[in-house]
Amino acid sequence: MPTEREDRLIETVFARHSADGDDVLIGPGDDAAMLRCPRGERLLITTDTLNEGVHFPAGTSAHAVGYRALAVSLSDLAAMAARPLWAVVTLSVPAADEDWLGGFADGLYVLADEHGVQVVGGDFVRGPLSITVTAHGAARPDAVLRRGGAGAGDGIWVSGFLGDAAAGLEVLKQRLAGTASSLSETVQKELVRRFCYPEPRIELGGRLAGIATACMDLSDGLLTDLPRLLRHCGLKGRVETENLPISDALRDFADPDDSCRLALAGGDDYELCFAVPRENEPRLKALSGELQLTRIGELHQGTGLRLTRGGRPWEPPDSGFRHFS
């Protein structure tokens, strides 16, 4: 609920890139944005809140906060195989710091521009640092990927590497606290980048339509997220932990057991987790370009998630289910 000065600041931040696509009939500045929905497609809507101290540490750069706030919502659209269109952004800040807001907008628009997302509205309020992004996308109804729909025998796949973001968060906290690290600067930066700048798998999501039978994004870690997909499918999952994709950077950061724990329970990776029937695997492999795709397990009749190591049942040293974060 800002005054004229803040009105101008909002215009600077949110209307920096004019939301002037053919589909944006009214952009920021009125009581609501007015949009033309794409014909023959369905609208996908997702909303996420990021709180300082909960979803990112105090002191995280404004640029990273802006980028990441949009990334987590675009990741949900990717998981539904939707093409991103528009976002509205609410920003709660303790004070109207122009430098901070400029950095936030820079980070937000880097990603928005990369995916052609138009920021069509928002709200700017006083309060603890918090960002909510509501992202809108479109998809043909027959192309949308859901959490349910996979069958017994389908493989469980993930994109990219798991656990890097959780390691990156630890490194970021150490750096913000000024703690020395024995890790190389290159590895530290790579891990922090993986926490601060997750890449929503929009292109992959779109290409999985017709190949994957179920899909979701990994925000809370495999141990928390995969059971959700399993419940939607009404199936049991068996994951061979030795197949989890662990990056070289994570291997430098932690020993094999801790790397496995971070890959299972770390969260914040924003990779896609999806089910693929055997007969679709050749088409899936044709997709795999620079982005690694890994078969980590299989769906079976039953319920629950079973972890194995070397084919035998296995429990992680710390089961790491994060409560209500």
Next chain:
Amino acid sequence: MPTEREDRLIETVFARHSADGDDVLIGPGDDAAMLRCPRGERLLITTDTLNEGVHFPAGTSAHAVGYRALAVSLSDLAAMAARPLWAVVTLSVPAADEDWLGGFADGLYVLADEHGVQVVGGDFVRGPLSITVTAHGAARPDAVLRRGGAGAGDGIWVSGFLGDAAAGLEVLKQRLAGTASSLSETVQKELVRRFCYPEPRIELGGRLAGIATACMDLSDGLLTDLPRLLRHCGLKGRVETENLPISDALRDFADPDDSCRLALAGGDDYELCFAVPRENEPRLKALSGELQLTRIGELHQGTGLRLTRGGRPWEPPDSGFRHFS
């Protein structure tokens, strides 16, 4: 980023009323909601964040918080003459208190049901108490009301009474602090109700299409909001303060000067402020049922807002522009 227990709690809160309209193809529980946009209409999107201690006092009932969080967004749709369709809700709470969440959901759904709004998704995170509602509506493109578009000579009108909500906030704070009041219980309750349970003027907004030439909702108070409409119209506004609609309850609460100040600068009323040419006034008067509509001034060539009292220029005792709240 909740665990299984919280997943169930979310289902209890957000999926209590099944989002199962023809237009809701996927409701809460997947990565994104999937909707069918209405044909021949445009989509309107608005988003608002309410923070405890900024937008409502600590101790406000969960029921009021839930109702009000949706009301402020619906009010934006009303100002655009849109028909509400769907909402997504993010809720940040310090702890997962089932009673509180139940009360919140009760309040939210009272209003959602009244206006046929379907809650199609949300997010539930840990943090300071804060709610963001993104509301979606539809309107025929030729019926949408904007902030700009009025002409010199058009009257400035407001719905309902102004200043009650600001008085209600004061009374609510006194009651939460246990301070005794000389006001009657009836008046106190009425004013608190006006703060906690604003009525989004959805029906009025829809009926103003073709009558009003510009429209907005009053969230921050006339002194802050009206200049926005004036800038959009490129006109000067002249408001005769003796014409401001002051309720009997507000007259009981404050002396005439303070009532005027609250009506001008108080905020939180969520009434509509709109411009109507003389020739449309008969059609406007035909609309006026139980809801009072008051002509408070007029638009002129020029810029800025001029207040008058008894026809003479007048400055309010405390100009009351609220900074960045």
